Amino acid sequence: MNTLLQTYRIPLLMVLASLVFYWSFAYQLERSDFIKLLSLYAALFFLFYKLIQTNAGNYKFLFWTGIAFRAAFLLAIPNLSQDFYRFLWDGRLLIEGINPYLSTPNSFALTEMKGIYQAQQLINGMGALNASHYSNYPPVSQFVYAIAALFAGSSILGSVIVLRLVLIAADIGILLFGKKLLEKLNLPKHYIFWFFLNPFIIIELTGNLHFEGVMVFFLVAALYFMVVKKWLWSALFLGLSVSTKLIPLLFLPLLLPYFLSRFPDKITAFKKLSLYYLTVFGTVLLLFLPFLSEAFIQNFSKTISLWFVNFEFNASVYYLIRWIGFETVGWNIIGTVGKILPVVVVLFVMYLSFFRKTKNGSQLLILMLFGICFYHQIF
Template identity: 25%
Template sequence: MRAAFRSPTARLASLGGALALLMIGALALHVPGADTVGTPTRANLFVAVLALGVALYLAAIRLVLRADLPRSALWLVLGLAVLMRMALLPSLPFLSSDIYRYVWDGQVQAAGINPYRYLPVDPALEHLRDPAVFPLINRATYARTIYPPAAEAVFGLVGRASASVTGMKVAMLGFEVVAVMCLLRLLSLSGLPRERIAIYAWNPLVLWSFACDGHVDAVAIGLLGLALLVRARRRDGWAGAILAGAVLVKFLPIVVAPAFLRRGRFRAPALAGAAVVAALYLPYLSAGRDLFGFLGAYGSEEGYDTGAGFWLVAGLSHLVPLPAFAGRAYALAVAVGFGALALWIVRRRTADASPAAVALCRDTAILAACATAAANPHYAWYYAWLAVPATVAPIPAVIWLSAAPVLFLIDPFNERFLWPALVFVPAAALALRSVVRHRPAVPIPAKALEGTA
């Protein structure tokens, strides 16, 4: 009996079962009907439970990456992933109200109206207001929709089939299915164990971001997974087109474009991507200068213009008074550094024998993690997309960044440095450790390797 329990499969089942119990049990902390967890004390306890879930998740992933598991372990991973999502799906969102804007934009488009033209409170949309959705739309009095046209196209399609939060959540889980199927195929193409899909499927931040809150990032994740698979199959034009679709769901995926352009493959993906961008914006051009909605004011609301929204700048402000241009200086430094990283990735040649899909996902993971960490949004779900490339290229710092931001669901100090440091400091330490461990102590000349087996 003890020998059976010590088997890797039994340990994985134990960790996965404990994770599922924690994630499902966390629902009990939510006060029914409340649009948040309920009280600050309950919110703190809720995040503590999720943090414990992250610890179990990391232990499970360590086992998946190191143990020799049977093929049947895949069904254990997928079964628990489905169970956790089905348990959270019926719950109304209580960690974010963004989905109500999605449903509203879908209803507006179902009525034949451009969603970029009006504020939700505009009298022109009065006939669309309902007690289930309209009262819960955030920024309804001052912000036109911020979502790009690919996201709006999805909202519109869902809105024609269902005007409910549950319908929108089901659609988001459908895009998760696309991501999982693509990742499973990428793992197979790379000769890697398919149970590594647990890196994505068991991630607590992924789970709560989509199964509970139904964030639109799930659409971008599905499209990114598909773009990676198509690019691994050397369909450059299609990869560029699909990646452009992901960018017009949530602009952030543009940062991984250099990974798709390695070895001079530029023309086909660039032309296809530009065509997709034009086609997606075309139906909404009647909005004129309001086509980008609330995007321009969003940076100011998040403190990016002053620098207060950036983790490093916020930390420096605790030590010394900073000039008014500190935020712009930080943004410029990040742009230069990221540009150098992107150029290095586009031009470099892979030194090891990694399969093409692994190299692609590794480059994507590095670009995505660096850009997301540099922007350091304080909304937890912005980090969930990092779990996609990390599934095929499991970089420890990226896996950490894809899950640990569950801590951002609360802000006990009401400032942008101390609490986020619990996420960013370990991420930096893990990244430094990876760089040091993978740097050869003595370079080996290429000629010295000739003739070796």
Template identity: 25%
Template sequence: MSLTSAAGRLRDSPRATLVGGAAASTTIAVAVTLAGPIPGVILPDGPLGLWRAADHGRPAWSVVALLGITALSLIFVRLYLLARDQIVDVRWAVRTAVVWTLPMLLAQPILSLDAYSYVAQGQLLNVGIDPYLTGPIVFGAGPLLDPVAPIWRMTPAPYGPLSLSLLGWSADITGASHVPFVLLLRVLSIAAVVAGAVAVARLARPGSQAAAVALVAANPIVVLHLVGGVHLDVLVGTLAPVVLLAVRKRWWWLAALTAALAFAIKLPGLVLVGYVLLARFRQREARWAGTAAALAVTAAVTLAAAAAVPDGWGWIAALDTPGKVEILYTVPAAVAGVAYGFITLTTGGVTFRELLDWSRVVCALAGAAVIGWLIFRGGEPHTPARRAGVLVGSALVVLALAAPVIHAWYLSWGLALLAACAGIVGHRWLIALSVALCFTALPDPLTRWHHGLLPLTLLLVVVALALTFWWVGDQRDPARAPSRSRVGPVEGAGDAAPAPLRGGEACRVRS
């Protein structure tokens, strides 16, 4: 056997994919911890001191973390291809996702400090201070303020009242202690991912369930950010397919209830609310009465959530909080950069900051128009369910891209819908976006020129995306492919039982 053939067999081995992803995930959890937080932040030691940063060599650990993120992203692409080509089944995809996620269970919040803001905001609510008016700075230096990112210490919470209620409840039962608080939210995140994976398997086309589940459960965005980073966005992404299923079943009360809950968690839920109301209004049967009933359910849930916290509508005024961060890899920043370069070469006389402000407005208006068109098309009565899922999922992704700031976990808003409902071409773009966004949250030394590591980061981003597009662009049709090794039972193969794995080889599909 040639070296090239052996490398190819290893690359396409389900077990090598499972083990390699687990090694990459473990490396990331350890290296990110040892790389330490940004300057000015003091993190708790964590369980058994597992959250302590290294005393020396933090830039080197940052590089190790970067290599781990690159490896996990590419191994995820290989897992998707194995699932797409029906070499592995749903059970194997789930097993792989579980093994990849295990290293995150006791790790510190990975690649984000938002969880520490959650603790402080929940405790603000518990002590009677309005989190929509002030930030954690009111606690002063100490365990509640020290782990919070400096930029968020004086900013109010931009989350919906249901999110705030959840944070207050979590802070109350954990005594606002960071370790139990993070572990509790991580359990809730895992439960949400499981529920989302079940909904995705139900929505996906026959024969593509394994690929769809792999996209949702084993996606590095999910493993590293939704579970590892403990972000509440996972709740919106989990409710989205439930909304679609309820609309398709014409369970309008459930659709309105679920969409309203998503909106009470975070702003993207408003897209789901709009979709439900438009879809109900375009039904000829009891159009006005049915729409009024759906609207009444939406209003009741929204008002109840707002009444559960003081100043329940205060979060609307705080929605500009994320936009206070200037991130140069957003769509508005890219548009402003192109305009700035053109104007500088011609007339000049305008600053990048001015163009960025205008670009954010233009992108917001354009995004709103596209979102409106997408949910209008998705709400057509005769639109197939999966087509509607693609349109609504795309609307949620457009919202993320048109926003003043984008984070990796924003992709989770539409991830489940697109994974379940999009075809192979849609999956390609979803995978590429997942890989690209994995590099938007990195240890601090990797994103600053003075450490000399930013060129390495950019190089690995280019390499990862190039390999991703190369691999997912493979037009191989599994239905016409010769006999291939696979793991798990053949979908739709009746009672045929698979042979056990032997020596690392998977059983062959019987023709």
């Protein structure tokens, strides 16, 4: 025992310090306290780097360390995002048999809220902006929200715990499939811990309950099955990823050069790719099918349009565009430019698809990295 403690003394001290910082992040941090936020992030990233640097080959230790860091958030209400209130709202509507895509929270009368536990508290929590718009969360996300409502529909904290457990399970899935994918790509397996122990990942996914974690799990599984040439499974998982968050749609054109490199005959490659696309879109359509209606299409497309045109997520780009607008024409031109920016993203992705070669899975991942980075730089 003494030998074990001596061997792991420094790593255990780093883990303990990280747990203290994560606990402070989860239960003590005020959203407006920028200095404390930045200091905690800096300390956690330093410890994260040192932990992997000194324990790269100790997979069990790094795995349980990542689980412990996530467990620190288990009983915490997210303090850096209020999106989860909308998740709980949508889930509780679904359990009541109400289509969450057909109405905004603000449109509910007091009498209609009686069947929804803590309805007014959820609306107040999500904020006026969120409550005034239709839901834009795809069906897999809605299904998980409904699970939270099913098991803890009368408790906000209980629902948060259910969502958190799902996200932790997704992170474990990413670790398992990511490790297998790295092996197939002849890359060091411990690279997956740069994801699994990353403070940003732990705080944003487990801490703030953002469902990119579930999306990435399905995406990594899709990539693994693609590399081992199990095309049907890959397409099914990619469809599930799109049905969790729409972002992976961005990657579909990038599969063209990869399929062309996998099949010497171009006709065969196009046939395989067409079948792959059909499976992806068929999966997405099947999952959306219970919600489909003319009103759903109008509401969902309207909300997605607002995402690109009205919401200023990337301040560095949007503030620059706004400044140019005021300097040139005297008003904020984001309403016009916002309609052009998605086209710019699509053109960039098409450039990557048609003018960049992809000979293997590693190069496909690089193209995906370029595509998603460009997307997030714009939005």
